[in-house]
Amino acid sequence: MMESTWQTLATWFGPAWPAIWVLLKIIVLLIPLMLAVAYLTFAERKVIGYMQVRIGPNRVGPKGWLQPIADALKLLFKEVIFPTQANKGLYVIGPIMALTPALLAWVAIPFGENTWIANLNAGVLFVLAVTSLEVYGVIIAGWASNSKYPFLGAMRASAQMVSYEVAMGFGLISVLLVAGSLNFIDIVHSQAQGRFAEMGLGFLSWNWLPLLPLAVVYFISGVAETNRAPFDVVEGESEIVAGHMVEYSGMAFALFFLAEYANMILVSVLTSIFFFGGWLSPVGFLPDGLHWLLIKAAVFLFLFLWFRATFPRFRYDHIMRLGWKVFVPITLVWLFVVTVWLLSPLSIWR
Amino acid sequence: MEFQTVVFYLFGAIAVAAALGVILVRNPVHAALCLVLVFFSSAAIWLLLEAEFLAITLVLVYVGAVMVLFLFVVMMLDINVDRLREGFWSNLPLGLLVAALLVVEMLLVLTGDFFRQASSPPSLPVDASNTESIGRVLYTVYAYPFELAAMILLVAMVAAVSLTLRKRKDVRYLDPAEQVKVKAADRLRVISMPAEKE
Numbered sequence: 182m183m184e185s186t187w188q189t190l191a192t193w194f195g196p197a198w199p200a201i202w203v204l205l206k207i208i209v210l211l212i213p214l215m216l217a218v219a220y221l222t223f224a225e226r227k228v229i230g231y232m233q234v235r236i237g238p239n240r241v242g243p244k245g246w247l248q249p250i251a252d253a254l255k256l257l258f259k260e261v262i263f264p265t266q267a268n269k270g271l272y273v274i275g276p277i278m279a280l281t282p283a284l285l286a287w288v289a290i291p292f293g294e295n296t297w298i299a300n301l302n303a304g305v306l307f308v309l310a311v312t313s314l315e316v317y318g319v320i321i322a323g324w325a326s327n328s329k330y331p332f333l334g335a336m337r338a339s340a341q342m343v344s345y346e347v348a349m350g351f352g353l354i355s356v357l358l359v360a361g362s363l364n365f366i367d368i369v370h371s372q373a374q375g376r377f378a379e380m381g382l383g384f385l386s387w388n389w390l391p392l393l394p395l396a397v398v399y400f401i402s403g404v405a406e407t408n409r410a411p412f413d414v415v416e417g418e419s420e421i422v423a424g425h426m427v428e429y430s431g432m433a434f435a436l437f438f439l440a441e442y443a444n445m446i447l448v449s450v451l452t453s454i455f456f457f458g459g460w461l462s463p464v465g466f467l468p469d470g471l472h473w474l475l476i477k478a479a480v481f482l483f484l485f486l487w488f489r490a491t492f493p494r495f496r497y498d499h500i501m502r503l504g505w506k507v508f509v510p511i512t513l514v515w516l517f518v519v520t521v522w523l524l525s526p527l528s529i530w531r
Numbered sequence: 532m533e534f535q536t537v538v539f540y541l542f543g544a545i546a547v548a549a550a551l552g553v554i555l556v557r558n559p560v561h562a563a564l565c566l567v568l569v570f571f572s573s574a575a576i577w578l579l580l581e582a583e584f585l586a587i588t589l590v591l592v593y594v595g596a597v598m599v600l601f602l603f604v605v606m607m608l609d610i611n612v613d614r615l616r617e618g619f620w621s622n623l624p625l626g627l628l629v630a631a632l633l634v635v636e637m638l639l640v641l642t643g644d645f646f647r648q649a650s651s652p653p654s655l656p657v658d659a660s661n662t663e664s665i666g667r668v669l670y671t672v673y674a675y676p677f678e679l680a681a682m683i684l685l686v687a688m689v690a691a692v693s694l695t696l697r698k699r700k701d702v703r704y705l706d707p708a709e710q711v712k713v714k715a716a717d718r719l720r721v722i723s724m725p726a727e728k729e
Binding site: 271301302303306307309310311313314316317320321324332335336339340342343346363499502 | 560561564567583584587588590591594595596599600602603606607660661662707
């Protein structure tokens, strides 16, 4: 039935069909993603509310469930204000440059054995390259606003994000080494084999156990890379009001928000894929599936919110020290350990 | 015209326009952003050549890291455009000479034997991994040149650090490790005092 429908559609559209098919897939990915972003903001306010013994938003709709919709509508109808002397073109490009990479990276992410938009040979590299572009949104917005606080935010962002990319990249080298591939699906497959996986205890053969320090470094660097608390000095509302977003209002401001939350989800999904087996089931008697990836990502998203409710903001020099003097050496040492381990007869991978 | 040719000319045109922008726009920040666009379009052209590893690395290294730091510096500089334009005519002959030399050098390289061989590269099988083949060649045939390049980069890095490294005496540096280690007993002395009665 499904097959014949696709066949009819394919003949209907003729040579344009591949493009339309990809567009359909993108829509199927984007709508749940945008909904997830909207309800992640709601979840954040609720979770932090409960952690601080408050109720959180509970007025709009039943139990507050329509709050994100109301927020989105409010932002849509607000005027986008341009500061005088702002660099108009770049001021508009800033938020777009923040959101585009945050959505583009999802192209290469697989959600299951056969569920992906593009199965790239160098998928990991592609995602690294695209996420490294995120910083441009912040820098361009900060500079084009022609205002001091956004500019300080931009300066902080450019140094911080470049630094933590190094730690993230070095952490991933070991993952690529043990998987022997730059392809996401191969990386997940490499975690499905091993002594524990044969015993039905799949979760013990995932990468997190042999690469535990790197999993920790990767996730914390991910928090820093998305400029979330406790690494949110880019916004740092107690020092520079809201950093690069000070001058933005309405939908332009909302785009930064969308980008930040889409990035949080991306980092959570990537951590699940690299270190926690992606869509693999933790135990042998349950089937693999997309729901496992979503559950794992949800746990990491909860960690994001938990961090924000728990830790005070880092001082800027301590952020730099953590990135360069703690994380980079850890990843380098573990890279050495993994290389020796991989080539020794005790190797658990080949 | 083939679709790929169209894409090539599109990105080629963008790259050339952006490259002109780098040298023609007045604002240095705009020039740096134009340079980003040049890198990006070049990466797209490399993708057309099925060199996905090089293309992605170009974006990752140059766009994602180098140009960010470049922008960082350019934004902080207080550049007076009028003063930059002062010596234009007096420096023009020298500039033209350098440009002519560069063009001659490029012609020598591009028309030489080295590039003529690769004029029609054999198309690769669909599942060939660009990354793997580059890695294989880099770590076997070209291992020594590769290590040498790495060594030169390391020397440059050490030199840059040592040039800017200075110990500031007037700053009280707090060692986070020591801060974390502090116990309440190190800082606080609880004295038991009997209540005084009048």
